[in-house]
Amino acid sequence: MPSNRAVAYKGPGRVEVIETPYPDFELHDGPGVNPANIGRRVDHGVVLRTVATNICGSDQHMVRGRTTAPADLVLGHEITGEVVEKGRDVEFIQVGDLVSVPFNIACGRCRNCKEGKTGVCLNVNPDRPGSAYGYVDMGGWVGGQAEYVLVPYADWNLLKFPDRDQAMEKILDLAMLSDIFPTGFHGAVSAKVGPGSTVYIAGAGPVGLAAAAGSMLLGAAAVIVGDLNAQRLEQARSFGCETVDLTKGDPQDQIEQILGVPEVDAAVDAVGFEARGHGAHAGEAPATVLNSLMGVTAAGGALGIPGLYVTGDPGGVDEAAKVGSLSLRLGLGWAKSLSFTTGQCPVMRYNRQLMMAILHDRVHIAKAVNATPISLDDAPRGYHEFDEGAARKYVLNPNDYIKAA
Structure with missing residues (x-):
């Protein structure tokens, strides 16, 4: 044997x-x-x-x-x-x-x-x-x-x-x-990406890059990837993505510079529960990505959430985060009639x-x-x-x- x-x-x-x-x-x-x-x-x-x-x-x-x-x-x-x-x-x-x-x-x-x-x-x-x-x-x-x-x-x-x-x-x-390829693709499909869509993907790790490649395969007109890591943003640009440098703050203004409007049709969370805030010295803030995506997604749009969230996190930033409880702007998502898809691909x-x-x-x-x-x-x-x-x-x-x- x-x-x-x-x-x-x-x-x-x-x-x-x-x-x-x-x-x-x-x-x-x-x-x-x-x-x-x-x-x-x-x-x-x-x-x-x-x-x-x-x-x-x-x-x-x-x-x-x-x-x-x-x-x-x-x-x-x-x-x-x-x-x-x-x-x-x-x-x-x-x-x-x-x-x-x-x-x-x-x-x-x-x-x-x-x-x-x-x-x-x-x-x-x-x-x-x-x-x-x-x-x-x-x-x-x-x-x-x-x-x-x-x-x-x-x-x-x-x-x-x-x-x-x-x-x-x-x-x-x-x-x-x-x-990662099906997972990223699932994030794009869940966000209802299709021909001519504008897409914002939070996270330029492998799943985020797979979501970007999947969005292109689905016919997106503009694929924008945001991250705090300059090397990962460079990798996103290597195959045709626009990028947002989150060390410079909230993505909305940079999205407007790219598209002419501050919103996208579809958004993907490829980060998950270890998200950091926006800005050069931001610390961990696990609800940041979900809340920012609700802000930058147009009314009636959709969020794909392949990023991992857990029910138990010993290193969570507070007692709520340790059990997977986050402070979300659900009222904003509801007011904009956004749809959300979570879970394993x-x-x-x-x-x-x-x-x-x-x-x-x-x-x-x-x-x-x-x-x-x-x-x-x-x-x-x-x-x-x-x-x-x-x-x-x-x-x-x-x-x-x-x-x-």
């Missing part, structure tokens, strides 16, 4: 590469595993040899100590891999298939899955709807920043790439299908279409987010540099599939 190495959360600010068990078709006790899931059979699953597994901003929230994640939790929910073993109940996925794994774990059998709400599957997390690999309070499914990973409900969850050689030529683009709603856009050169998402492959052993460095604001999307290459690494 092969050995298995993985990236684990060791405490605030610390990740390490550890030895971890090779997956089998049963859930075992371990850090963060829900007791009700221990002993659960996964004959409907497959074992993947990991091709690419990305560092996500959502992982960073845990690594900063801003969640209740336990030490030794194996991280990683953005997974692309090759099937090396299949459970006895897997019918259509075969050993040797190259696949993308939606970060949402979904059974395909419950009411929500049948309605396409795969981000809130009712059967994979005993505590609440919705689950993900390697994430706090998500049922304890082992993460995929590892050499090998178990994926349940394989026939339902996995997106098979149609041609292996073509897929490997575009593997950095296709590696974005597990989370249902990846399966979009991933096949976005795969086809990648394979047919309609979008170059890896270039947009500056996808940068590194080795598994370099994961601690990648986490540190990403936390320092590097304008990159780090892609771990644990089994040397990616030649560029």
Whole structure:
């Protein structure tokens, strides 16, 4: 049986590469595993040899100590891999298939899955709807920043790439299908972006840049990205976005300079609960983004909110923030008849279409987010540099599939 190495959360600010068990078709006790899931059979699953597994901003929230994640939790929910073993109940996925794994774990059998709400599957997390690999309070499914990973409900969850050689030529683009590209695209779709739309996206991290690329794919006329990080704003400009420097204050005046009016048709929150205020020396102010988006979105418009908000934040700025309670200008949103869409992106709603856009050169998402492959052993460095604001999307290459690494 092969050995298995993985990236684990060791405490605030610390990740390490550890030895971890090779997956089998049963859930075992371990850090963060829900007791009700221990002993659960996964004959409907497959074992993947990991091709690419990305560092996500959502992982960073845990690594900063801003969640209740336990030490030794194996991280990683953005997974692309090759099937090396299949459970006895897997019918259509075969050993040797190259696949993308939606970060949402979904059974395909419950009411929500049948309605396409795969981000809130009712059967994979005993505590609440919705689950993900390697994430706090998500049922304890082992993460995929590892050499090998178990994926349940394989026939339902996995997106098979149609041609292996073509897929490997575009593997950095296709590696974005597990989370950030569908998530950013979902933010744009939820904000009702369409041909001729003007869009403001708060946050120039990978999800914000994916939302910008998705907005362009949807036909937006002007895509404006705001951030406090100059390097990330430069990355946004590299593929045609207008930018707003939030160290200079509220975005409204800068939006007016770009568009001639101080409002946009649609807005996306790609920041989440660790938002900072506007201005050069602003501190953390978790309601800033949502309140500013309500201000800059035209009456009757919509907000897509793929940015992560949590129910428990030990590092929150006040007691309300520690339980996910924010001071929102809901009256303004109501008065302007704004609509809001929150929650996990249902990846399966979009991933096949976005795969086809990648394979047919309609979008170059890896270039947009500056996808940068590194080795598994370099994961601690990648986490540190990403936390320092590097304008990159780090892609771990644990089994040397990616030649560029």
